[in-house]
Amino acid sequence: MAKTKITQTELKQVLTDRLELASPGFHLENHGGKISGSIVSETFAGWDSLTRQNQVWDALEQEYGGEATMYVGTLLLYSPAEWNVQLD
Amino acid sequence: MKFGADTYRQGGSAQLEASRVLLKESRLCSSIYLGGLAVECMLRALTSLEDRAFDERHDLRRMAVRVEELGLVRRRKDEDFVVAVQEVTRVWSNDLRFAGDDQVMRQLRRIGVLNENSQKQYRSVAKRHHGNCRAVFERCEVLWQRQKSPKRN
Numbered sequence: 001m002a003k004t005k006i007t008q009t010e011l012k013q014v015l016t017d018r019l020e021l022a023s024p025g026f027h028l029e030n031h032g033g034k035i036s037g038s039i040v041s042e043t044f045a046g047w048d049s050l051t052r053q054n055q056v057w058d059a060l061e062q063e064y065g066g067e068a069t070m071y072v073g074t075l076l077l078y079s080p081a082e083w084n085v086q087l088d
Numbered sequence: 089m090k091f092g093a094d095t096y097r098q099g100g101s102a103q104l105e106a107s108r109v110l111l112k113e114s115r116l117c118s119s120i121y122l123g124g125l126a127v128e129c130m131l132r133a134l135t136s137l138e139d140r141a142f143d144e145r146h147d148l149r150r151m152a153v154r155v156e157e158l159g160l161v162r163r164r165k166d167e168d169f170v171v172a173v174q175e176v177t178r179v180w181s182n183d184l185r186f187a188g189d190d191q192v193m194r195q196l197r198r199i200g201v202l203n204e205n206s207q208k209q210y211r212s213v214a215k216r217h218h219g220n221c222r223a224v225f226e227r228c229e230v231l232w233q234r235q236k237s238p239k240r241n
Contacts (some may be wrong), residue, residue: 020185029153045200048165049174057165069164073156076107076149076174082199085181 006071007062011035014073018059019043025083038083045079052077100129104136104225105220117184117192123221124148124180130228134158137235143199149177160227169227172220176205179217 008028016024021041028037044052056075060068110119122201131151135158152173155161161169179201184192193210196202201213 002181011131017166018190027150029150031209032157036156036158038153049171049178051168053174055172065191074153074170074173075160076153078149078178085183085195086198087183087187087195 006068007037008035014063015039015056015059018062019055031073034071034073036075036078038078038079040078040083042080044077045081049077060063092107093133096129096133100126100133100225104222107221111214111218114211115162116191116210117187120179120217121184121187122178122216124184127180127221127224127228128173128182130232131158131226132199134160134228134231134235137232148180148182152177152204154227159162159231172223175220176202176217176224181211
């Protein structure tokens with residue numbers, strides 16, 4: 001049966017659990033009927049950008065199948081050091 | 089001074105060219121900053137063109153998550169493009185306008201993009217950043233041209 005909607009709360013839980021995200025911070029918004037935004041976690045520090053995207057989308061597709069892209073838009077994935085830029 | 093979609097696009101184009109010239113002259117922190125600024129200008133141009141509410145100010149990351157909403161994502165996930173956007177926003181922040189090469193290099197080391205204090209590697213990071221900025225900018229330009237061209241019936 002088709003899933004009708006993915007909520008931000010559900011998305012956070014799914015990604016935190018499936019990727020075992022360390023202390024994640026979610027900065028999500030709803031745009032054009034999709035959830036998009038930035039996710040910050042130390043877990044991403046060891047992965048390059050392609051791996052980050054693949055890991056997240058693999059997790060979403062395992063949970064929601066092909067419908068993931070209907071409800072989730074662009075997710076950008078940062079380590080805390082990338083998110084909290086320090087120029088000192 | 090009043091800014092509109094055309095102003096942002098022209099500014100973005102000038103910044104991207106300046107980034108290229110500075111990269112060639114090995115003025116790397118300025119090249120990195122202007123590359124990201126060019127992307128910000130172009131995303132701002134597309135947003136203005138669509139007359140969308142815009143409150144992201146200089147937060148490129150908040151703008152960048154709207155690439156799909158703006159129509160820039162072509163395929164289902166469009167992995168290469170999203171990775172280019174991700175790479176630009178990992179390296180770039182608006183605060184870089186205050187930074188010299190030493191500070192930029194320290195930040196790049198902190199995030200693991202640069203793993204030694206090598207000018208050669210720093211240049212390679214700057215070059216890759218410029219390439220990513222150009223890729224995002226050019227995709228924006230295609231969409232810009234499509235939206236500005238007369239509607240076909």
